[in-house]
Structure formats: C-alpha cells, structure tokens
Amino acid sequence: MTFYRIFFFYIIFWTAVVSPTPILNRGYKPKTNVFNFTIEKVTLAPDGFTRQLSTVNGQYPGPAIEVNKGDRIVMNINNKLGEPTAIHAHGMLQRGTPWFDGVPWMAQCVIPDDYEFTYNFSVSDQVGTHWYHAHETMQYVDGVFGPLIIHDPDDPYKSEYDEEIIVMLNDYHHTNAQILLKQFLTPESQGVEPVPDNGLINGKSNFDCSKAPPGSKCVDNAGLAKFEFVKDKKYRLRIINTSAFSAFFFSIDKHEMEVIEADGLYTKRNKIHRLPINVAQRYSVIVTANQPVDNYIMRSEFQKKCMPDAAASLPIMKAIVHYEGAPDDPEPKDNPWSDSLTECVDLDHKTLQPLKEEKIPESTKKLELTIAFHKNTTGVVRAFLNDSSYIPDINFPTLDKIFKKSPFNDTSANAYIFDKPGEVVDIYLINTDDGEHPFHIHGYQFWVLGTGNGDKVDENDLNTLNPIKRDTATIPATGFFEKEEIMTVLLGVQESDKKVNKKNSV
Missing domain, CATH: 2.60.40.420 (Cupredoxins -  blue copper proteins)
Incomplete structure (x- = not known):
C-alpha cells in the first residue's frame, strides 16, 4: 500500500485528451463562467480542533463550481500558499485542452507562489458530479478542493427530484499533510499509512477533544452539517468522496436511495440502503423524504478492513437530516441500516448498469x-x-x-x-x-x-x-x-x- 492510496496511476494516453469533441445543446447558448480563486492558508477548526489549512478563498471545502453542459469554465488561480501549486478538475476529459489538466510535470509546470494562472476549458460533452482539487504533493488533503457540477438541461431524471444537495465526504487529519508525507516516506514507516483523526461531511464534524494533544486549541461539539428536507419532496444528493485515503459506506437512517449517476454518467435506477464510495468517486442518488417529520442521521462509515489497525477507533461521521416542522435535535436517534456489505470493493458492477446500453468495441x-x-x-x-x-x-x-x-x-x-x-x-x-x-x-x-x-x-x-x-x-x-x-x-x-x-x- 501507499500513503493516501494514490489513485493517479500515470499511464500515458495523451492522444485521447488532445482531440476536441464539441457536442452542444440545441437551443442553449453556452456561457463563460469565471471563477476567481485565491489559494491561501488560513486557521480554521472544522471539527473543533484548530489548525492551519490550505483553502480556496478561505473556505473549507472550497466554493462550488456549477455550470451547464456546453459552458466554458475559466478558473483564475491566485497562488498565495507560499509554495507552488496546480489545480486538477477531476472528471474533466480536457479534450482539446490537455495543458489545463492540472497535473504537475505531466500536463504543466507548477504555478509558482505569488503567481496567477488561468485554466480555461469547455465542458461541451460532459455532465454530472465532479470535483476540483490541488494536484501538487498533498495540498488537497489540507483543504484545496471543492465540488464541480455540470447541470444537464436534458437530464433524464430531472422531473423525478425537486432539489439538489451536494454532499462532500472526506477523512481528516489534524497534522499537516506535508509532515505526514515526510514521515511516511521513511524506512521507519514500513509503508503503514497515517490514520486520519476524524472524518467530515461538508466540512463539519465533532471531535472528542480529550484525544487532542496537550496544548491544542480544541472545542467539543463544534457542530454537524445539517440538511433541510421537506416532507414528501425528492432530493438528488450528489455525493463526492474527496478523501486522502478512506473509502466509506454512505447512508441516511430509514431512507432508501436510488443510484442514478456514477462519475458523471447516468445509470439505471438501483435501489440501495448503503452506498460504498471510494476515493475520488462520485454518485448521485435520489432520496424521498417519506418518513415521519423528525430528525435523522446521515452517516458515512469508514471501511476499516482496508485501513491500518489503528483505524479501529475511528468514529462514524454524522450529519443531521432535519425535516421542516421537526424540533431541532442535535443528537437524533440511531436507526442505521443493518445491511451487511463487503468492504473495500465498489458497488456491484453487475447491478450498476448504464442508463443507455453500452456497445463494447473489439479490443486491438x-x-x-x-x-x-x-x-x-x-x-x-x-x-x-x-x-x-x-x-x-x-x-x-x-x-x-x-x-x-x-x-x-x-x-x-x-x-x-x-x-x-x-x-x-x-x-x-x-x-x-x-x-x-x-x-x-x-x-x-x-x-x-x-x-x-x-x-x-x-x-x-x-x-x-x-x-x-x-x-x-x-x-x-x-x-x-x-x-x-x-x-x-x-x-x-x-x-x-x-x-x-x-x-x-x-
């Protein structure tokens, strides 16, 4: 294994990403969307433990990029980190613009400190749930990441949900990732990855401050992310795993989910209770607010069988689903689904089917x-x-x-x-x-x-x-x-x- 279970195995197929393939929506005039991002370090306490984080515009997670199919994305990056950086739009194919893929020493040189750089690319033939993040060393682990959503005017499921909600999951370290990486890349580590201190949902969680090192600034009960539901409405949850290392099981107590998207591609309806999601994967699920008006737990559970033994004590990440009209309850009752799932594998590829039939060409x-x-x-x-x-x-x-x-x-x-x-x-x-x-x-x-x-x-x-x-x-x-x-x-x-x-x- 390797620290942060790096998912960027670099196989060079650049001929595919150089060819532009414009497919525009009829009747829609593409827009140019400009996002001004300052990459900088700030002091925050997402789970109550105060530490310095690398952020986008001082936010953790970073601000959302939301555009329509056919649009152009312009990201103006102002690097104030005090170190070089580069930004990758994960899931973007970059057909015709491979130099904006954001991988240092592959697609570009790094962006120097105190320097401005612009990423400029269109999303003419892509839709769905994606994310952007720093791709230089482990900067995104310290906070340089955010959602990237491409809305589809021709979404086949558009009439089947009332609202959209972005849900970002990640493991979370209280120690700067560069320090952890330096420790890991020594013979003494024996290749055993650092275990996260916590996990977050939309950048929030609680941490038991009794476990914090002496001298730390830490506040108990920092607060959980809260999602507002209205009885009988249907919600499209866009779920993104932005972790360094961890796979999760995602679920909402007493609420069934229907998978409709995986990594930006539509799927046939697939009813589940618990969703396995690995690093950098994205899913959309439809959830119906069909339970009694109350508060419910949204949970993201570490898949600990594919983590070091020290991960055994990691808590379940929680957020609150609050129905309109219900009293506020910071600690809803636990009603987890009891389904037993195999850890460290994807949602069964035999049941996860594309919405439109895929005809596979013969390999050469x-x-x-x-x-x-x-x-x-x-x-x-x-x-x-x-x-x-x-x-x-x-x-x-x-x-x-x-x-x-x-x-x-x-x-x-x-x-x-x-x-x-x-x-x-x-x-x-x-x-x-x-x-x-x-x-x-x-x-x-x-x-x-x-x-x-x-x-x-x-x-x-x-x-x-x-x-x-x-x-x-x-x-x-x-x-x-x-x-x-x-x-x-x-x-x-x-x-x-x-x-x-x-x-x-x-």
Whole structure:
C-alpha cells in the first residue's frame, strides 16, 4: 500500500485528451463562467480542533463550481500558499485542452507562489458530479478542493427530484499533510499509512477533544452539517468522496436511495440502503423524504478492513437530516441500516448498469499492469507498476515531450504509448498488494468489465454486454481471494490534434 492510496496511476494516453469533441445543446447558448480563486492558508477548526489549512478563498471545502453542459469554465488561480501549486478538475476529459489538466510535470509546470494562472476549458460533452482539487504533493488533503457540477438541461431524471444537495465526504487529519508525507516516506514507516483523526461531511464534524494533544486549541461539539428536507419532496444528493485515503459506506437512517449517476454518467435506477464510495468517486442518488417529520442521521462509515489497525477507533461521521416542522435535535436517534456489505470493493458492477446500453468495441491491444508495493533502494516503500515506480521529470513535463516528439527513454516515466487512431485497449490490472486501490485515468471514462481471482481472467466471465462506464474504479485487495485480484477495464484511443496553445504556459 501507499500513503493516501494514490489513485493517479500515470499511464500515458495523451492522444485521447488532445482531440476536441464539441457536442452542444440545441437551443442553449453556452456561457463563460469565471471563477476567481485565491489559494491561501488560513486557521480554521472544522471539527473543533484548530489548525492551519490550505483553502480556496478561505473556505473549507472550497466554493462550488456549477455550470451547464456546453459552458466554458475559466478558473483564475491566485497562488498565495507560499509554495507552488496546480489545480486538477477531476472528471474533466480536457479534450482539446490537455495543458489545463492540472497535473504537475505531466500536463504543466507548477504555478509558482505569488503567481496567477488561468485554466480555461469547455465542458461541451460532459455532465454530472465532479470535483476540483490541488494536484501538487498533498495540498488537497489540507483543504484545496471543492465540488464541480455540470447541470444537464436534458437530464433524464430531472422531473423525478425537486432539489439538489451536494454532499462532500472526506477523512481528516489534524497534522499537516506535508509532515505526514515526510514521515511516511521513511524506512521507519514500513509503508503503514497515517490514520486520519476524524472524518467530515461538508466540512463539519465533532471531535472528542480529550484525544487532542496537550496544548491544542480544541472545542467539543463544534457542530454537524445539517440538511433541510421537506416532507414528501425528492432530493438528488450528489455525493463526492474527496478523501486522502478512506473509502466509506454512505447512508441516511430509514431512507432508501436510488443510484442514478456514477462519475458523471447516468445509470439505471438501483435501489440501495448503503452506498460504498471510494476515493475520488462520485454518485448521485435520489432520496424521498417519506418518513415521519423528525430528525435523522446521515452517516458515512469508514471501511476499516482496508485501513491500518489503528483505524479501529475511528468514529462514524454524522450529519443531521432535519425535516421542516421537526424540533431541532442535535443528537437524533440511531436507526442505521443493518445491511451487511463487503468492504473495500465498489458497488456491484453487475447491478450498476448504464442508463443507455453500452456497445463494447473489439479490443486491438491488451496491456497487463502488475501493481506492487515494496521497498526501493533506500528502504522506503513505494508503489510499482510492472516493477517501475514513477518519477516525474521536473524539467521537461510529459505533455511537452509528446508535442516535441521526444522519446521516453527512462523507465521511471511509466510511459505506455498508444498512437494509432481508434485503438481500443484491454487493461488487466493485477493487484499483488493487500490493500484496495482506486484507479483513475486522466482524460478517460472506461468500461469496467469485471474482477476475478487467479493469474488469468476467464474471458467468458467478463461483462461485455452492457458494462458500467466510469472514470474511477476500485481494484480489490488480494486478501479477498487466495490469489491476485484482477480488474479489467476497456478504453479507446482517439485521433490526436497536434495543435498546441502556448498561452498561459508557466
């Protein structure tokens, strides 16, 4: 395993993200939406424990970006952190604008301190629930993140809910993430990840201050997030896991949920009581306020089987669902769902189906990636893909190399080149580690075809008829079966556009 279970396994498929694919809504005139963000450090106490956080406009979480399909997003970043930064819009494919993907030393150089930089891209063919966050070291773990919502005028479920609510879940550390990262990247850590001190829902939670270190500034009962429901109304909850490391089970006591979206793509109705959601994943669920007028607990439970043993004492994250007309109650009765779910795996891909049938093209190439975590030559535990641990070239970003047709001679670049237009790739991911790992490919939504145990996958067991497509999926841990877990994803590579816009390059 690796600290914060990094879900950005860098496989280079840049030819896909360079090609613009404008699809505009009929009758809708796209707008340009400008967001002025100052990235700065402020002192806050989201759960009652006071500490310095890295924030967007002084807010934790950061302000929401909400636009319509077809619009343009302009993010003016004023970096006042005292250190370099970069901002990634998670879930945005960046077709035609890969230089605005926000990954340091991949898509761009970092934004220096006391410097302004503009991200400018359109969302002509995307909808749904996404988020933005800092992508330099562990800055988003200290607070540089916020929701990014693309509303769809043609939403097939639009008539089936009355209001929308954004719900952001995250694990939370009281120690600066840079300090934790420095401690983790030592031989002494033995690759055991730091355990969070708490968890938050929409940036709020309570913390038991008796557990705070001596000399800390801490206040008990800081307050929980509160969500207002009106009897018999229907709500679309847009749920986003912005954690560093933790997967959760999300639920609302006595309220059933219907999943209608996963990672920006519509799904068929899927009734559930408890929703498993891993790092960087997003779901939309419809919840009907059909219970007696009262107060209910919204809960997010750590999936502790895929965390270090020290996580056993972590509390359940709670918020309050308050029905209009009910008296205020800071501690509603516990009525949790009793469903037993397997931890550290995604919502069953066999029941999570796309709204519209997905026809899978025949693959033209197969790629097998073995995931391993072991000590490097300095005794520090690192992540390896096919025996190579990624090292960025801070003097020559990957995208610049591609446009200049420079070779990838260093194996630490972990570069897998697919440059034939229309190529379709089957990716076999073999996890030899005892921890699950979120897997995300920038610039892509991929079909999740299945998981299996053993060194080889039985092709007959793969779901090729109507698989779910998403941009972040969980590779299960080896501990669930006797042998390695294998997840297969399928993606296509599109024709590239070699034009480069040098404006705003840092």
